[in-house]
Amino acid sequence: MITINNIFGQHCARFRIVLMVLLVGIVSACGDGNNEASNQPILIKFPHVTAPGTPKGLTADHFKAVVEERLAGRVTVEVYPSGQLMNDDDSIDALAFGEVQMIAVSLSKLDRLTKRYQVFDLPFLFPDLDAAERFQAGPARDTLLTAMVESGLRGLAFWHNGMKQFGGPLAMTSPEAADGLKFRIMESDVLQEQILQMGGNPQKMAFGEVYQALQTGAVDAQENTWANIYSSKFFEVQEYLTESNHGYLGYLVAVNETFWQGLPADIRAELEQIVAEVSAWGNAQAKDVNDGALANIVASGRSEIAQLSDAQYQVWAEKMRPVWDKFAADIGADMIEAAQAAGRP
Numbered sequence: 001m002i003t004i005n006n007i008f009g010q011h012c013a014r015f016r017i018v019l020m021v022l023l024v025g026i027v028s029a030c031g032d033g034n035n036e037a038s039n040q041p042i043l044i045k046f047p048h049v050t051a052p053g054t055p056k057g058l059t060a061d062h063f064k065a066v067v068e069e070r071l072a073g074r075v076t077v078e079v080y081p082s083g084q085l086m087n088d089d090d091s092i093d094a095l096a097f098g099e100v101q102m103i104a105v106s107l108s109k110l111d112r113l114t115k116r117y118q119v120f121d122l123p124f125l126f127p128d129l130d131a132a133e134r135f136q137a138g139p140a141r142d143t144l145l146t147a148m149v150e151s152g153l154r155g156l157a158f159w160h161n162g163m164k165q166f167g168g169p170l171a172m173t174s175p176e177a178a179d180g181l182k183f184r185i186m187e188s189d190v191l192q193e194q195i196l197q198m199g200g201n202p203q204k205m206a207f208g209e210v211y212q213a214l215q216t217g218a219v220d221a222q223e224n225t226w227a228n229i230y231s232s233k234f235f236e237v238q239e240y241l242t243e244s245n246h247g248y249l250g251y252l253v254a255v256n257e258t259f260w261q262g263l264p265a266d267i268r269a270e271l272e273q274i275v276a277e278v279s280a281w282g283n284a285q286a287k288d289v290n291d292g293a294l295a296n297i298v299a300s301g302r303s304e305i306a307q308l309s310d311a312q313y314q315v316w317a318e319k320m321r322p323v324w325d326k327f328a329a330d331i332g333a334d335m336i337e338a339a340q341a342a343g344r345p
């Protein structure tokens with residue numbers, strides 16, 4: 001598939017955004033492209049990068065099943081898991097151009113379109129998934145969901161994956177352990193700063209390349225959820241995994257704005273309802289899916305699992321505070337305060 005990424009490479013982000021906004025305008029002017037008028041079912045192509053057994057994989061498949069039952073003959077959903085259609089970066093462009101209709105991309109990877117989601121990447125901000133969920137349901141919800149409408153992406157919901165853990169050649173019970181390590185990170189400036197603050201060397205890299213990069217030593221270390229570490233087999237190429245719960249990995253479920261507004265009103269309303277139900281279903285089981293993945297990793301005996309004591313957790317959290325300071329002005333003190341409050345139920 002030809003996307004703006006392929007044509008111009010990874011480093012022209014600003015140019016790509018401008019071009020994307022222009023092309024979204026042209027696509028909008030050319031109509032919505034949905035098939036209802038021709039009596040064909042409306043097609044929702046939904047690519048994502050994780051395995052079917054992860055929180056996102058399970059929820060995407062459940063969405064397809066519910067849509068095709070409740071809107072039988074009117075809407076069809078094609079889910080493409082495991083990056084088999086495209087990587088996340090390309091899927092953001094493909095959604096804006098209407099090549100696909102729905103995505104669920106990590107909030108971290110939307111950094112190039114909006115700074116609003118940077119709050120989700122602040123280390124040691126959300127203590128658990130419940131805190132992130134309270135924040136997502138709070139007063140900031142609508143602002144966050146509609147932050148990229150001008151770029152052609154409308155957010156419908158937030159889905160959890162889980163809390164992130166560190167993996168590498170040694171136990172990361174203190175920040176010093178990370179000194180000098182090459183860390184794979186998602187495409188986020190906050191995560192980049194987090195690794196620099198740890199004394200590591202951050203490497204932004206697509207999810208589908210991580211296993212091989214760890215295996216060949218192109219990177220030494222990574223951070224991800226138990227569900228991703230297990231399903232993508234990172235545990236097979238990481239000597240130590242540290243249960244650090246230091247950050248949140250969640251997704252924005254987004255649709256192409258032109259496609260969405262062009263849907264018949266009854267179908268749009270039903271899809272909205274289904275997304276809400278399916279999101280609640282998926283988010284309610286995300287923690288269990290991650291706990292199950294951790295149990296499977298432990299049972300495999302392939303990597304050593306280290307835990308952080310409360311005191312070690314506090315040392316980590318304090319060491320990472322300058323990352324908050326660096327991004328506080330962009331994110332907004334009120335947003336950070338609301339996120340912190342969500343962690344103090």
Ligand code: SIN
Pocket residue numbers: 049050056105106161186206207224228249
């Ligand atoms: C995902 O969970 O969708 C991928 C996260 C990553 O790139 O690490």
